[in-house]
Amino acid sequence: MATKTEAGIPKPVLLDLHRRMVRIRHLEENLGRIASEGRVPGFLHLYVGEEAVAAGGCAALRDEDQITSTHRGHGHLVAKGGDFERMMAEFMGKATGYCKGKGGSMHVSDLDLGMLGANGIVGAGVPIAVGAAFANKYRGTDLVTMAFFGDGSTNIGAFHEAANMACALGLPLVFMCENNEYAEYTARERVMAITDVADRAVAYGMPGVVVDGMDVVAVYEAAVEAVERARRGEGPSMIEAKTYRFYDHAGVQGLGRTYRSDDEVERWRARDPIELFEAQLSKARVLSKAAAKKVHDEVAAEVLEAIEFAEQSPLPDPATDLLTDVYTETGR
Amino acid sequence: MSDANGDSRRIITYNQAFNEALHGLLAEDPDIFVAGEDVGRYGGVFQSFAGLNKAFGDERVVDTPIAEQAIVGLGIGAAAMGLRPIVDLMFMDFVMVAMDQIANQAAKMKYMFGGKATLPLTITTTGGAGLGAAAQHSASLEAWLIHVPGLKVVFPSNPYDLKGLLVSCVRDDNPTIVTLHKAMLGSKGEVPEGLYEVPLGEAEVVREGSDATVVAIGRMVGFAEEAAETLAGEGIEIEIVDPRSLLPFDTATVVASAKKTNRIVVVHEAVRSGGIGAEIAARIQEEAFDYLDAPIGRVAAPFSPVPFSPALEREYLPDAADIADAVRATLDR
Numbered sequence: 001m002a003t004k005t006e007a008g009i010p011k012p013v014l015l016d017l018h019r020r021m022v023r024i025r026h027l028e029e030n031l032g033r034i035a036s037e038g039r040v041p042g043f044l045h046l047y048v049g050e051e052a053v054a055a056g057g058c059a060a061l062r063d064e065d066q067i068t069s070t071h072r073g074h075g076h077l078v079a080k081g082g083d084f085e086r087m088m089a090e091f092m093g094k095a096t097g098y099c100k101g102k103g104g105s106m107h108v109s110d111l112d113l114g115m116l117g118a119n120g121i122v123g124a125g126v127p128i129a130v131g132a133a134f135a136n137k138y139r140g141t142d143l144v145t146m147a148f149f150g151d152g153s154t155n156i157g158a159f160h161e162a163a164n165m166a167c168a169l170g171l172p173l174v175f176m177c178e179n180n181e182y183a184e185y186t187a188r189e190r191v192m193a194i195t196d197v198a199d200r201a202v203a204y205g206m207p208g209v210v211v212d213g214m215d216v217v218a219v220y221e222a223a224v225e226a227v228e229r230a231r232r233g234e235g236p237s238m239i240e241a242k243t244y245r246f247y248d249h250a251g252v253q254g255l256g257r258t259y260r261s262d263d264e265v266e267r268w269r270a271r272d273p274i275e276l277f278e279a280q281l282s283k284a285r286v287l288s289k290a291a292a293k294k295v296h297d298e299v300a301a302e303v304l305e306a307i308e309f310a311e312q313s314p315l316p317d318p319a320t321d322l323l324t325d326v327y328t329e330t331g332r
Numbered sequence: 333m334s335d336a337n338g339d340s341r342r343i344i345t346y347n348q349a350f351n352e353a354l355h356g357l358l359a360e361d362p363d364i365f366v367a368g369e370d371v372g373r374y375g376g377v378f379q380s381f382a383g384l385n386k387a388f389g390d391e392r393v394v395d396t397p398i399a400e401q402a403i404v405g406l407g408i409g410a411a412a413m414g415l416r417p418i419v420d421l422m423f424m425d426f427v428m429v430a431m432d433q434i435a436n437q438a439a440k441m442k443y444m445f446g447g448k449a450t451l452p453l454t455i456t457t458t459g460g461a462g463l464g465a466a467a468q469h470s471a472s473l474e475a476w477l478i479h480v481p482g483l484k485v486v487f488p489s490n491p492y493d494l495k496g497l498l499v500s501c502v503r504d505d506n507p508t509i510v511t512l513h514k515a516m517l518g519s520k521g522e523v524p525e526g527l528y529e530v531p532l533g534e535a536e537v538v539r540e541g542s543d544a545t546v547v548a549i550g551r552m553v554g555f556a557e558e559a560a561e562t563l564a565g566e567g568i569e570i571e572i573v574d575p576r577s578l579l580p581f582d583t584a585t586v587v588a589s590a591k592k593t594n595r596i597v598v599v600h601e602a603v604r605s606g607g608i609g610a611e612i613a614a615r616i617q618e619e620a621f622d623y624l625d626a627p628i629g630r631v632a633a634p635f636s637p638v639p640f641s642p643a644l645e646r647e648y649l650p651d652a653a654d655i656a657d658a659v660r661a662t663l664d665r
Contacts, residue, residue, distance in 0.1 A: 066413070099446035107444035116412055117445060121436050127402045128437060131409020131417070138365065138391065138415060145409075158432070161402035168397055325447035326481050328505040 009217065013059065014286050017216045019295055020055035021274050024048075024075040026299045027084060027306075031074070031091060032252035034307060040091050042104050047075030049246035050178055052273035054079035056219025056241075057146055057176045060227045066114035066132045066145045068125035071106050072178075072245075073118025076148050080115045082108075084306035094313035101316045102325060122183075123153035126162040126175070133171035137233075144230040146174040146223075152183030154197050163236075167204040172230035174223065175201070175238040178213065184249040185259045198240035206236045213241030214273040217280075244268035342525060347517040349491035350380050350456075353498045354418070356527040358388050361416060364502060367394035367406055368420030368456075377422060378458065378517055400426050404433035404455065408441070411453040411507075418502060424459035424511055425471040438507040439482030453507045456498075460551055460601055461649055462515035467637035472602035474549070477509055478579040478611070484508040484532055485579040489553035491521035493576050496530030504532065513551045533580035537589065541569035544595040544659050547586055547612055549575055552599040552631075558652035563659055570659055578608060583615050590620045597629035597658045599650060604632035626665040629658040 028046045035044050047054065050072070058067065058079035069076040077087060082098075090097025090108050098108050109117035116132060119125040129147035136143040153159050154177065166173045177197045181188045194200070201208025207226075211218040219241050226237035246269060247254045255262045281287035287295075316322075344352070357364050366384060368376075372395035375382035385393040396403050400421055407419035421427055427434065434455065441449040461470035477485045484506050488494035494512065501508035538553060539560055548556040553574045560570050573589050575582055590596050596616055598609035613628040631650045639645050 068409075097446070099444060099448070102446050103444040109445045109448070111412065111445065111448050116409065117441065117449075119437075121432055124405075124432055124437055127405020127433060128409040128412070129405075130402055131406040131411070132413050133409070134406055135410040135413035135415050138410070158401040158405065161397070161399035162405060165397050165399055165402040165406065169394070325443050327484075328442060328450050330503070330505040 011286055014281060017055050017059050017220060018277060018281060018287060020059060020079045021051040021216060022295050022299050024051045024054060024078045025274055026303045027078055028074060030303045030307060036252050041093055043250050044105050045072040045250055046247045047072050050180060050243045051075060052216035052219050053178045053213050053241045053243055056216045057223045059220055060223035061146060064114060065143050066116055068116045068129040068147045069118045070125060070149055071118060071120055073108060077108055077110060077115050080113045082110060084302055085309040088306040088310035089313045092310045094310055095316045096313040123149060123156035123158040126159050129173055130162045130166050130171060133166060133173040136172050142231045144172045144174060144227050146176050148176050148178060151177060151179040151188050151197050154200060155191060163204045166236045167206050170235045173236040174226040174230055175236060177240040178243055179240050180243050180245045196240060198238055201238035206238055208238040210240045213243030214271045214276060216273055216277050341522045343520050344491060344523050346491045346494055346519045347378060347380050349495040349523045350498060350512060351382060353495040354384055357499065357502050358392060364416045364418065365392045365394065366418045367396050368403055369396055369398050369422050371420050400430035401433050404430040407453045408433060408438050408451060411451040412449055416452045416502060418454045418456060421455060421457040423469045424457045424473050425468050427457060427473055435480045439480045443482060450505050451507050452505045454501045455509045457511055458514040459511040460513040460515055461638045461645060464640060464642055464645065466640040470638035474578050475602055475606055475608050478608060483579060486510050486577045487550045488576065489550050489574050491523045493530050495523055496528050497576060499527050500529040500532050516551055532577045533582055535573050535575045535582035535585040537571060538574050539572040541571040542593055543568050543570060544597060544662055545571045545573060545589040545593045546597045546599060546655060547573045548599040550601060552601055552650060555652040556599060556655050559655035562656050568659065586612060587616060587619045590616045591623045594623050594625040595662045597631060597662055599631040599655055601633060601650060603635050604630055605635050607632050626662045629662045631655050631658045
């Protein structure tokens with residue numbers, strides 16, 4: 001029988017949560033590093049600081065369950081089981097990437113993993129999650145869809161339409177809000193008259209809870225409850241995870257900006273979700289500091305291999321690849 | 333089926349053709365469902381969906397909130413999971429409300445995901461003016477839609493094509509948009525009883541002639557046929573080409589007709605500026621410039637929103653007389 005912590009979560013789950021977060025962190029830190037060296041084209045929205053939300057949310061799901069994501073979507077794909085090599089190749093616009101280099105960071109996806117796409121339009125993934133959840137119910141399965149979205153997307157119409165429709169139709173959908181307190185470069189309190197996004201849940205007729213988004217166990221436990229509720233056919237729930245972006249909306253600069261103070265960034269960084277969790281795990285004798293370091297080292301090596309793979313990979317061929325994949329050939 | 337006169341042709345309305353196609357499709361494939369505002373218990377604002385909810389239940393003929401973005405999103409997510417949704421946007425003007433989901437999500441998903449996504453999604457809507465529905469319920473937005481790589485767009489001009497194009501769209505593995513013209517819902521034509529397909533991307537030469545070609549879409553095809561009768565009385569024989577499918581577009585059939593008659597008039601109900609007529613004219617001159625004996629004429633609505641008053645709306649809409657005038661003008665050169 002699996003060892004349990006005081007929280008009652010089996011040890012393998014705790015280690016899995018830890019590894020998912022570490023995987024996100026190393027991918028993103030390395031990506032930020034090579035991007036600032038000019039080795040990655042386009043825009044990057046890094047997930048560093050928010051790892052507990054993707055890890056806690058996706059660990060509550062089965063492999064066959066689906067998620068929708070956002071412009072800050074790398075963490076969601078990693079947490080759902082994304083492959084570093086194919087991700088890194090996609091970020092570099094290579095033919096071996098998840099999207100053959102046609103999507104990039106903002107559209108990285110793997111439908112086989114139930115990851116229905118990062119999304120360049122704020123809030124636009126949520127209606128698509130409604131459709132996936134509808135399909136699960138229509139087919140009589142007990143699969144669940146989890147929509148990840150930020151605080152900023154709860155101000156856009158598509159979110160409200162989707163939340164109302166999901167509740168009206170009683171769909172197996174979990175609304176997972178990553179409230180990182182900033183909509184791009186604008187503070188939440190300057191564009192929202194409420195403090196807790198979860199307050200909005202009651203307006204649609206679903207439960208809404210606030211959790212500490214830097215505490216992966218808190219996110220996981222809330223997600224398990226919401227997912228199981230959806231699986232039982234009891235409809236949608238909303239979870240608001242209070243979290244923080246260690247870097248800017250885009251790019252890797254975190255400090256010295258006008259829209260938020262360095263003090264604030266440092267206060268949040270002091271609550272690094274991985275460091276907090278490792279302290280907990282060490283204290284509970286689930287994972288020693290040495291064992292944690294081993295996980296970091298393994299993952300870091302894997303990321304470096306992925307970068308190597310991506311850099312060695314061919315670019316797409318404009319002569320053959322530019323105009324393919326616009327339409328599906330309908331074969332009947 | 334035959335009537336009292338022994339006529340074996342089966343004549344039904346445009347709206348009935350749509351309705352029976354849906355009945356047939358839902359009966360044929362359990363992965364097909366219908367969702368939209370008022371389409372369930374009420375049967376749709378034009379009763380286009382009448383009887384479907386009763387026949388197939390709330391699970392497969394789904395009443396939704398008034399929420400066009402979520403309606404299209406519902407279709408996208410369900411299609412990505414392998415279902416074949418038919419989602420309705422009631423009035424084509426509401427396409428604009430859902431344009432992010434249509435153009436940024438549905439149309440681009442396959443390409444953005446490197447070919448992995450397959451979206452057998454059909455969007456139905458009613459377009460066009462002529463019913464006094466005013467500026468926000470009378471749109472003809474085909475030019476907006478054909479500008480979006482990844483979509484397929486059809487504009488049926490008669491009951492037979494409507495049924496066959498709808499069947500083709502629903503069975504197609506791409507996002508498609510079927511626009512019914514709301515002033516044609518009661519128009520009649522011969523329609524076979526079972527399901528059949530009108531292929532996407534194939535124009536139809538609906539009348540053969542040698543003096544000029546009229547390329548007309550949607551409701552304008554009927555007006556072109558009226559104009560053809562008038563012109564025939566003057567000794568002018570026009571050829572009428574109905575593209576039926578606007579994306580993909582059957583350029584070859586239009587160009588072949590242009591090479592035959594050497595004089596072209598393009599007709600649509602949407603405003604002339606930036607309309608599909610400009611695209612059709614451009615394609616003709618690219619491929620048949622040396623065959624043209626006159627500039628390509630365009631008959632379309634003037635550059636204003638659709639007016640309400642019947643007096644204004646009549647003037648606004650292109651009609652058979654406008655088409656006949658344009659043909660005479662192109663022949664006078």
